[in-house]
Amino acid sequence: MEIPNVAEKWTSNVNEITIGATKEKGGTRAKTVTVGGSKCIPFMDFDGSQGHKPVVAMDVYDMPPDDWPETLKKPFADVLNNPAQWAKKCVEYGADLICLKLEGIHPDKGNKSAAETVSTAKSILAAVGVPLIIWGCEHDEKDNEILPKVSQAVKGENCLIGVVTQDNYKTLTVTCLADGHSIITLSPVDINIAKQVNILVSEMDFPLNRIVMFQTTGALGYGMEYTYSIQERERIAALTGDKLMAMPVICDVGHEAWRAKEAKSDDKDAPQWGAREERGPMWEIITAMSLLQSGVDIIRMNHPKAVAAVKKCIDRLY
Amino acid sequence: MALTGLDIYKLLPKTNCKKCGRPTCLAFAMQLAQKKANLSDCPDVSEEAKNTLGAASAPPIKLVTIGVNDKKVQVGEENVLFRHDEKFYHPAGIGITIDDDLSPAAFDERLKKINGMKLTRVGTEIEINLVTLINKSNNAEKFAEAAKKISGSSPYSIILSSSSVDNMKTALAACAEKRPLLHGANAQNCESMAALAVGKKCPMTVTAPKLEELADLAECAKKAGVEEIVLDVSGNNPKEVLQKLTKIRRAALKKNFRAIGYPAIAFVSEQDPYQEISLASAYVAKYAGIVVVNNCEPWGIMPLLTVRTNLYTDPQKPIQVEPKLYSIGDVKDNSPVMFTTNFSLTYYTVEGEVESSRVPAYILSVDTGGTSVLTAYSGDKLNDKVVAKAMEDCQVASKVKHKKLIIPGLIAAMSGKLQETLGWEILVGPREASGIPSYLKTEWHN
Numbered sequence: 150m151e152i153p154n155v156a157e158k159w160t161s162n163v164n165e166i167t168i169g170a171t172k173e174k175g176g177t178r179a180k181t182v183t184v185g186g187s188k189c190i191p192f193m194d195f196d197g198s199q200g201h202k203p204v205v206a207m208d209v210y211d212m213p214p215d216d217w218p219e220t221l222k223k224p225f226a227d228v229l230n231n232p233a234q235w236a237k238k239c240v241e242y243g244a245d246l247i248c249l250k251l252e253g254i255h256p257d258k259g260n261k262s263a264a265e266t267v268s269t270a271k272s273i274l275a276a277v278g279v280p281l282i283i284w285g286c287e288h289d290e291k292d293n294e295i296l297p298k299v300s301q302a303v304k305g306e307n308c309l310i311g312v313v314t315q316d317n318y319k320t321l322t323v324t325c326l327a328d329g330h331s332i333i334t335l336s337p338v339d340i341n342i343a344k345q346v347n348i349l350v351s352e353m354d355f356p357l358n359r360i361v362m363f364q365t366t367g368a369l370g371y372g373m374e375y376t377y378s379i380q381e382r383e384r385i386a387a388l389t390g391d392k393l394m395a396m397p398v399i400c401d402v403g404h405e406a407w408r409a410k411e412a413k414s415d416d417k418d419a420p421q422w423g424a425r426e427e428r429g430p431m432w433e434i435i436t437a438m439s440l441l442q443s444g445v446d447i448i449r450m451n452h453p454k455a456v457a458a459v460k461k462c463i464d465r466l467y
Numbered sequence: 468m469a470l471t472g473l474d475i476y477k478l479l480p481k482t483n484c485k486k487c488g489r490p491t492c493l494a495f496a497m498q499l500a501q502k503k504a505n506l507s508d509c510p511d512v513s514e515e516a517k518n519t520l521g522a523a524s525a526p527p528i529k530l531v532t533i534g535v536n537d538k539k540v541q542v543g544e545e546n547v548l549f550r551h552d553e554k555f556y557h558p559a560g561i562g563i564t565i566d567d568d569l570s571p572a573a574f575d576e577r578l579k580k581i582n583g584m585k586l587t588r589v590g591t592e593i594e595i596n597l598v599t600l601i602n603k604s605n606n607a608e609k610f611a612e613a614a615k616k617i618s619g620s621s622p623y624s625i626i627l628s629s630s631s632v633d634n635m636k637t638a639l640a641a642c643a644e645k646r647p648l649l650h651g652a653n654a655q656n657c658e659s660m661a662a663l664a665v666g667k668k669c670p671m672t673v674t675a676p677k678l679e680e681l682a683d684l685a686e687c688a689k690k691a692g693v694e695e696i697v698l699d700v701s702g703n704n705p706k707e708v709l710q711k712l713t714k715i716r717r718a719a720l721k722k723n724f725r726a727i728g729y730p731a732i733a734f735v736s737e738q739d740p741y742q743e744i745s746l747a748s749a750y751v752a753k754y755a756g757i758v759v760v761n762n763c764e765p766w767g768i769m770p771l772l773t774v775r776t777n778l779y780t781d782p783q784k785p786i787q788v789e790p791k792l793y794s795i796g797d798v799k800d801n802s803p804v805m806f807t808t809n810f811s812l813t814y815y816t817v818e819g820e821v822e823s824s825r826v827p828a829y830i831l832s833v834d835t836g837g838t839s840v841l842t843a844y845s846g847d848k849l850n851d852k853v854v855a856k857a858m859e860d861c862q863v864a865s866k867v868k869h870k871k872l873i874i875p876g877l878i879a880a881m882s883g884k885l886q887e888t889l890g891w892e893i894l895v896g897p898r899e900a901s902g903i904p905s906y907l908k909t910e911w912h913n
Binding site for chain 2: 150151152153155157190192193195216255256257287367369370371372373374375377378381382385408410411421422423424425427428430431432434435438439441442443454458459461462465466467
């Protein structure tokens, strides 16, 4: 029996963005990463081209993370206080990009200085050949003080820098524009704010095709479905021609998944949930795998086992 | 294609008699078109209308019931491709395999493990639905004996899997009263397998490598009298499986293509449990009615069940936590007390931040009907009286020695009135939950 053709004819596609710059393009990266370009519902390439494969960025912090459970610390045991070595390890574990999370610049954490942060960023660029994402501490004043200096110091490397919100976008937008970086716009699980912040940033002459959207991420069991549905709506909007929703999407899976009790609890506290050596990475994997079905281009992750599993699964579904 | 309200209206008596409970025939027609009414509500409807509308108003994806009583599994009858368009109605069934060629001791041990696959997280119990018996022995007696064991001891519904009609017949006889799903019909045996299903009024699957053949087999089963059919899309290529699931859902919903208007089942069998649960989760998200895995460990099954719980929640209805006083960490009578609403996303965000602060604290979840802080405040579901009542209901005053209450920064405006009503000192907390750890570490002194 013949089956009706169910391919959708989408009129538009997700923007393409390249992160990183090689020597020829004025940077020092050994390779660049291009994301976006999809013209179909995730993995449904009978609709149209899938564009570029979703990639994994692994987090490196500028200070040893204070809330990581043992399971997560173990694979990075010797390097947690050395961002450059940590980044190197991530690349060995399969990271397509490094996401430098500037936790330590937060006034309540390390209150680290710009000079210190610049040297951290540079040390990572010197240690690895993959492109760099630089993520502030989400404390507006501190981000506005430090990020411009870091941005300038890594000018030419075509980094992806974030995050900007509808209340705090001007400083970083100007900086990224001047230094040739791409930018991450944050909206708190709200598609209207997502559009609004994209408009605000683009009104400062920032090109739409250098924006990546971040909807904040709900971990599996902790609001994942909200993120899922917003991202799904964003993806459909992109495919149906909404230029202000056509940005590639980034998710913060690692940090969120490992905050869940299901991932971090000690075995003695949760014997009924099984061994945490398996349970933790699994929680991170399944947060990523379910969100991938909604349309994600860059996934921030933490545990090497989870990174390997998710990358393998993407290869099989792509 | 589905009929519009006006198409339907033309077939109705147009008497506006109100016997259906709607003010006019047109109103009734509109509700029929949205599948919010039943044609049987109209006592005067003509036979012609019944035939035309009956076919058009049947759900595009058939509802299939496996098992009996309160643990029965119902899948199918979905209306949308994307949960934000409405919601997903019938949570995917999750099954775990058990082979009939295991030694009796190993079989019992595995069955016991499967039967116990009920897990509690965030105060809610979640569990699997289907014990899937695989006729690996290819022996009828062994298969039947195992089926009998499962039927006798498992609370869950049953899938019997064998491509041998004779073996299926023997095993079915041992557990027919449980109304198992028969898995094994293919191009070679479809009619005889269908006869078995019809004889015991059981649902059955059809298996074929291509969608076109699946449609043929479903047609064959339907002709033989099987009403509840499940399409087996299992295969070694995950991309193909995922695409088939989407094609089936789209054909049924967008093309009203009845031949594959059935729920689908995917068996996922991988050496690597991470891959197995990953693929199973992807299939749950994108349209499988049932997924069956080999993994039988809580660390594998819990995330899979959670994906299902998350994606099958009603996106229009905020989910709530129980409104009560929650103790986070080793609270003492000098620990801080704060409140938020009982909207689960709000509550869990606050809880997560309090936990990560490592400052033991009480969180009072105030019943706002599951709305967020600002929504509840603007709707007057969160005011000084509501908070005072929640404080009293939970006997907060008896839990701590101090009289200080931290309130969400977003509703700082409420502090004066609350202080008056409550007689407690009101401390205005951060506007965003992410500010809680630093607030508790630096601002809270007692």
